[in-house]
Amino acid sequence: MKTLVSALALGVAASSFAAPAMAQSQGDWTFGVGIINVNPKSDNGTLAGAAAKIDDDTQLSLTAEYFIRDNLGIELLAATPFEHDIALGGTNIGSTKHLPPTLSLVYHIPTNGKITPFVGLGVNYTTFFSEKTPLGRLDLDNSFGLAATVGADWKISERGALRLNLRYMDIDTDAKLNGAPIGTASIDPITVGVSYVHRF
Numbered sequence: 001m002k003t004l005v006s007a008l009a010l011g012v013a014a015s016s017f018a019a020p021a022m023a024q025s026q027g028d029w030t031f032g033v034g035i036i037n038v039n040p041k042s043d044n045g046t047l048a049g050a051a052a053k054i055d056d057d058t059q060l061s062l063t064a065e066y067f068i069r070d071n072l073g074i075e076l077l078a079a080t081p082f083e084h085d086i087a088l089g090g091t092n093i094g095s096t097k098h099l100p101p102t103l104s105l106v107y108h109i110p111t112n113g114k115i116t117p118f119v120g121l122g123v124n125y126t127t128f129f130s131e132k133t134p135l136g137r138l139d140l141d142n143s144f145g146l147a148a149t150v151g152a153d154w155k156i157s158e159r160g161a162l163r164l165n166l167r168y169m170d171i172d173t174d175a176k177l178n179g180a181p182i183g184t185a186s187i188d189p190i191t192v193g194v195s196y197v198h199r200f
Contacts, residue, residue: 034195145170
């Protein structure tokens, strides 16, 4: 993640005297399509007395953003369902799917170059479904938490840009096995996304 952030910063600096950046005016809409990798943190808590590990997954991402002020937008992130394997004590014991729609207030920093960095803060709602385990019935509660994003758009046409962004999401879920509580999984992923964004 540090490498990606450093590359982002170098790109912004290198482009500061290039062609004009992609304008973001009040009333504009942008739509983006790309891929996003959800990578849970390394320590996912303890379930049923054993260390939990939740693996990563990559899916299609979709974004829509409406600019309420020049350079200031409200963005909705959506994606196709993610699927994660769940391991306890190093043994795979099941899987789950989830959808993490995220609503953020995003500020796009004006520059004189082709690259426009942005930062944002918002809320994430994660809904879990299709939980599977040979141990019985696994239930994971839905999660509501803060989300933060940082990234940059690289202008490639009058209305189009390539986007790289990183997100942090606060995702915790209480788990039950056959109706009995077995602990809380702390997922808290960092996501990495690459997409094409078009301004209307």
